[in-house]
Amino acid sequence: MKFRKLAFAGALCLAGMMYFAGGIAGGNQALAAERDRSCRDHRIYYAVIDVGHAAREYGTTAWNGGHEYDYNLRFAKELAARLEEEQIPYIFSGFHAGKNTLDDRITRTGPQAIFISIHHDAVQPRYCTLNDNPCESDYAAGYSLFVSSENPYYQESLGLAREIAAGLRDAGLKNSAHHAENIPGEGREWLDKNGVFRYDGLRVLRKAHGPAVLMEVGVIVNPRDEAFVSVKKNRRRYIDAVVAALKRHIRLERRN
Numbered sequence: 001m002k003f004r005k006l007a008f009a010g011a012l013c014l015a016g017m018m019y020f021a022g023g024i025a026g027g028n029q030a031l032a033a034e035r036d037r038s039c040r041d042h043r044i045y046y047a048v049i050d051v052g053h054a055a056r057e058y059g060t061t062a063w064n065g066g067h068e069y070d071y072n073l074r075f076a077k078e079l080a081a082r083l084e085e086e087q088i089p090y091i092f093s094g095f096h097a098g099k100n101t102l103d104d105r106i107t108r109t110g111p112q113a114i115f116i117s118i119h120h121d122a123v124q125p126r127y128c129t130l131n132d133n134p135c136e137s138d139y140a141a142g143y144s145l146f147v148s149s150e151n152p153y154y155q156e157s158l159g160l161a162r163e164i165a166a167g168l169r170d171a172g173l174k175n176s177a178h179h180a181e182n183i184p185g186e187g188r189e190w191l192d193k194n195g196v197f198r199y200d201g202l203r204v205l206r207k208a209h210g211p212a213v214l215m216e217v218g219v220i221v222n223p224r225d226e227a228f229v230s231v232k233k234n235r236r237r238y239i240d241a242v243v244a245a246l247k248r249h250i251r252l253e254r255r256n
């Protein structure tokens with residue numbers, strides 16, 4: 001875990017949550033009071049950057065045999081570096097490659113944090129027409145953003161996803177439409193023309209205790225899109241859009 005600023009009420013809220021989630025009764029009264037205050041004031045204080053999947057259960061296999069987790073981790077690290085530059089508070093979730101459980105990840109969520117889960121995308125097997133093992137396809141390319149209407153902060157989540165999507169589009173990036181296709185395994189509802197979809201079943205979004213967005217950065221079974229997201233200056237365009245949206249929502253305070 002990493003706190004950008006220690007004198008940071010929202011972080012104390014989270015620290016308190018984790019402290020009590022650990023089954024320890026009592027605790028420091030000053031910490032508890034600060035936590036309660038910051039938890040109640042309905043402000044967002046920091047971002048939780050979630051690295052999708054884990055080292056062993058790594059998610060999608062890229063067209064070239066690469067592991068989605070490694071793509072997610074690289075993107076998350078660069079996003080974190082930008083947050084450092086901007087002095088936006090954040091913590092990581094899912095940074096321990098061998099111990100990246102859902103329960104562990106959602107413990108870090110809360111109403112005072114924006115949770116962003118970083119992923120890289122695939123296509124349905126029917127479109128693996130260039131190679132089927134591992135899947136290689138030129139069918140779909142681009143980013144997708146997902147929110148769950150079962151998240152308790154659905155409207156906030158959707159608003160944030162729309163802002164990120166608008167920023168991505170303004171940066172000249174394109175979204176994948178594959179997830180809206182009316183085929184088994186897809187058929188997600190379009191919520192925003194810039195590439196925001198409703199996917200109620202995504203557990204990490206549904207179970208999060210605060211606003212949550214899942215971002216598929218690019219389609220890594222597509223050699224062209226995989227090459228695009230593998231260029232650092234291209235990733236910077238995605239990251240800038242995410243950071244701009246976070247900056248509008250995260251309350252920065254106590255700056256010296």
Ligand SMILES: [Zn+2]
Nearest residue numbers: 052059119120
């Ligand atoms: Zn994934």
